[in-house]
Amino acid sequence: MSQQDAQKKANDNKQPKAIALLSGGLDSNLAVRMILEQGIDVEAVAIKTPFCDFDCGKGCGHRVKEVADDLGIKLKTVYFGEEYLRMLKKPKHGYGSGMNPCIDCREMMYKAAKEHMEKTDADFIITGEVLFQRPMSQNNRALHIIEDETGLEGKVLRPLSAKHLPPTDAEKEGLIKRESMGDIKGRSRKEQLALAKRFGIQEPPNAAGGCLLTDPAFSKRVKDAMEHTDDIPTINDIELLKVGRHFRLTSSEKLVVGRNQEENEIIKALVQETDIVLEARDYTGPTCILRGKNHSSFTISKAAGIALRYSDAPKDISSKVKLMVAGNEQELEVRPSGVSETDALRI
Numbered sequence: 001m002s003q004q005d006a007q008k009k010a011n012d013n014k015q016p017k018a019i020a021l022l023s024g025g026l027d028s029n030l031a032v033r034m035i036l037e038q039g040i041d042v043e044a045v046a047i048k049t050p051f052c053d054f055d056c057g058k059g060c061g062h063r064v065k066e067v068a069d070d071l072g073i074k075l076k077t078v079y080f081g082e083e084y085l086r087m088l089k090k091p092k093h094g095y096g097s098g099m100n101p102c103i104d105c106r107e108m109m110y111k112a113a114k115e116h117m118e119k120t121d122a123d124f125i126i127t128g129e130v131l132f133q134r135p136m137s138q139n140n141r142a143l144h145i146i147e148d149e150t151g152l153e154g155k156v157l158r159p160l161s162a163k164h165l166p167p168t169d170a171e172k173e174g175l176i177k178r179e180s181m182g183d184i185k186g187r188s189r190k191e192q193l194a195l196a197k198r199f200g201i202q203e204p205p206n207a208a209g210g211c212l213l214t215d216p217a218f219s220k221r222v223k224d225a226m227e228h229t230d231d232i233p234t235i236n237d238i239e240l241l242k243v244g245r246h247f248r249l250t251s252s253e254k255l256v257v258g259r260n261q262e263e264n265e266i267i268k269a270l271v272q273e274t275d276i277v278l279e280a281r282d283y284t285g286p287t288c289i290l291r292g293k294n295h296s297s298f299t300i301s302k303a304a305g306i307a308l309r310y311s312d313a314p315k316d317i318s319s320k321v322k323l324m325v326a327g328n329e330q331e332l333e334v335r336p337s338g339v340s341e342t343d344a345l346r347i
């Protein structure tokens with residue numbers, strides 16, 4: 001037998017394999033079950049971004065390992081860090097209603113799945129996408145763009161909506177029975193819940209919504225950070241965006257004020273060498289970070305005033321604020337900042 005024939009025979013006998021983009025939510029879980037049901041081998045790729053770290057409390061990604069175990073499939077986690085922030089600064093396809101660059105983000109996810117598909121000699125990719133469920137990335141045009149730009153045309157099967165979409169290679173080649181695929185579209189979850197029941201999924205998770213970048217208040221902070229950073233914010237800057245009240249003091253300086261003990265601890269853990277840390281000296285109050293460059297005594301006083309505003313210090317007289325500057329403790333006496341003055345600086 002020639003080498004080519006031997007290869008063909010090996011390929012013919014190979015168990016078909018799919019790579020699933022698994023989020024831990026219900027839809028991708030169902031998509032995997034529909035494909036496993038067809039006798040296809042499935043491995044999963046889960047994506048973490050600085051804004052969707054399996055720990056947002058929305059209950060999707062948090063369950064991803066649990067879901068993969070439950071499905072009995074291998075899981076590979078891929079973390080996007082700086083390259084994600086670079087994309088976020090100027091996404092080719094723009095933003096959704098917040099700072100969510102869904103099309104570019106999905107492209108990065110598809111590319112990670114594609115890489116794993118090639119590495120593991122899998123045949124196609126599956127996702128839990130449902131046509132018209134999300135406005136920016138789950139419409140025919142967006143799905144087409146994403147496939148086209150990632151070189152995955154015909155290679156991505158969305159089992160839940162497959163009957164509304166052009167047949168994929170897996171269907172054309174007979175690896176998958178198209179008639180067993182779903183015809184779900186839109187935002188109602190009725191059909192997914194019925195499917196979950198059929199698969200015996202106990203307590204299916206609620207719809208998770210998008211990542212943090214779809215949150216309007218958080219998006220404002222991200223936009224501000226992007227606009228005031230020459231290159232891209234650091235991962236530490238992004239972590240800082242997730243806690244406290246934020247104030248834009250000058251184009252190169254911002255202040256972050258903890259809202260409770262837990263946030264104060266997180267803020268302390270995120271302090272960088274060039275930050276100035278502020279706390280009311282004689283009263284209970286927040287831990288604050290003044291971050292940026294070219295701090296003038298004017299901005300430091302302003303930051304100290306805001307720190308006092310959110311402390312138990314009396315609001316009509318001056319009090320002392322403790323500053324930690326490059327490892328040296330200093331003190332400053334200022335009056336608490338006024339309400340309207342403080343609010344005007346809030347991001």
Ligand code: SF4
Nearest residue numbers: 100101102105210211
């Ligand atoms: S909602 Fe967030 S994680 Fe989901 S595709 Fe959009 S940007 Fe990416």
